[in-house]
Amino acid sequence: MRIVDLRSDTITRPTPAMRRAMxxxxxxxxxxxxxxxxxxxxxxxxxxLNKGAALFVASGTxxxxxxxxxxCGRGEEVILGDKSHTFFYEQGGSSGLGGIHPRTLPNKxxxxxxxxxxxxxxxxxxxxxxxxxxxxxxxxHNRCSGSPINIEYxxxxxxxxxxxxxxxxxxxxxxxxxxxxxxxxxSELVSEAxxxxxxxxxxxxxxxxxxxxxxxxxxxxxxRARKVLGGGMRQAGILAAAGIVALTEMIERLAEDHDNARRxxxxxxxxxxxxxxxxxxxxxxxxxxxxxxxxxxxxxxxLLTREGVLLLPIGAKQMRAVTNYHITEDDVEYAVGVIxxxxxxx
Ligand code: TLP
Numbered sequence: 001m002r003i004v005d006l007r008s009d010t011i012t013r014p015t016p017a018m019r020r021a022m023x024x025x026x027x028x029x030x031x032x033x034x035x036x037x038x039x040x041x042x043x044x045x046x047x048x049l050n051k052g053a054a055l056f057v058a059s060g061t062x063x064x065x066x067x068x069x070x071x072c073g074r075g076e077e078v079i080l081g082d083k084s085h086t087f088f089y090e091q092g093g094s095s096g097l098g099g100i101h102p103r104t105l106p107n108k109x110x111x112x113x114x115x116x117x118x119x120x121x122x123x124x125x126x127x128x129x130x131x132x133x134x135x136x137x138x139x140x141h142n143r144c145s146g147s148p149i150n151i152e153y154x155x156x157x158x159x160x161x162x163x164x165x166x167x168x169x170x171x172x173x174x175x176x177x178x179x180x181x182x183x184x185x186x187s188e189l190v191s192e193a194x195x196x197x198x199x200x201x202x203x204x205x206x207x208x209x210x211x212x213x214x215x216x217x218x219x220x221x222x223x224r225a226r227k228v229l230g231g232g233m234r235q236a237g238i239l240a241a242a243g244i245v246a247l248t249e250m251i252e253r254l255a256e257d258h259d260n261a262r263r264x265x266x267x268x269x270x271x272x273x274x275x276x277x278x279x280x281x282x283x284x285x286x287x288x289x290x291x292x293x294x295x296x297x298x299x300x301x302x303l304l305t306r307e308g309v310l311l312l313p314i315g316a317k318q319m320r321a322v323t324n325y326h327i328t329e330d331d332v333e334y335a336v337g338v339i340x341x342x343x344x345x346x
Contacts, residue, residue, distance in 0.1 A: 037237030063197030074099030111141025146285025158192020
């Protein structure tokens with residue numbers, strides 16, 4: 001059966017070039033700092049984002065957690081969006097494991113936080129309050145239509161943070177989608193950030209892994225945090241080799257995923273019973289609201305799965321589609337046809 005898997009860009013499998021690089025990778029014990037392939041990937045990542053150093057970690061969740069643990073002590077506060085991945089999807093790990101207090105602000109539909117809200121949320125020095133240490137921004141913003149957030153906004157938050165002696169972490173799981181969509185260099189988007197995480201295992205199609213980037217001192221502390229979380233990975237060069245291919249060969253092609261996402265959104269707007277806003281689709285993520293009274297997202301997901309079209313239910317009446325390396329223009333047309341058929345027959 002033909003399968004069109006639009007649940008996430010995390011489903012991407014390694015490319016033939018990645019598999020070759022993995023098989024040939026030179027490796028060593030990375031906890032001793034002796035894996036040449038990991039070291040090379042870390043250097044490439046730091047250079048790409050114009051930061052002093054980088055650290056290879058197991059996942060985006062670990063990258064964010066390690067960063068939070070370095071920036072904030074127990075009882076200290078992080079400001080972050082109520083739709084941010086760190087707040088929404090990471091099991092509250094920073095409070096559970098790090099005792100870090102979350103202060104959420106409403107994300108606007110474009111993924112940003114209001115400058116005034118941020119200023120107001122930063123705590124004055126007062127014995128009653130936790131100390132504000134960190135602001136987290138997410139770029140692109142997963143739950144806000146995959147919105148890319150522009151340089152001016154990122155700089156604006158950097159300016160507020162510096163003035164108040166607070167740090168900035170960017171969850172850049174999809175920072176290269178943002179850079180490609182905005183036609184800027186990823187390093188410019190994060191020039192104000194004290195730390196940045198990004199994922200190799202999403203649109204860039206590597207099987208495993210994320211990077212944390214920051215100053216040398218920050219990364220040395222992050223290395224300690226990774227170790228205590230059980231993330232010292234030994235001969236991880238096997239994985240890093242795929243990451244090197246991801247950074248070298250897979251960034252520019254993200255534009256194809258963005259074009260396919262726009263096509264998908266445009267196709268879906270034609271279907272009665274669905275509501276999709278193609279204008280909000282600027283990268284590879286499409287949110288689909290079900291206006292048909294008798295269809296829930298779980299029902300529709302089941303019907304579509306039987307036809308080989310996989311979407312992710314996000315809420316009772318909302319689904320998500322994410323274009324990726326394995327999805328062609330023809331797959332998009334096919335998926336739109338199957339979705340139309342299932343909705344019309346419901
Ligand atoms: N996002 C996944 C799911 O967890 C929802 C997805 O399918 O989109 N930051 C952002 C912005 C993310 O979207 C994700 C993964 C992560 C961090 C965590 O990365 P992993 O899954 O590697 O821990």
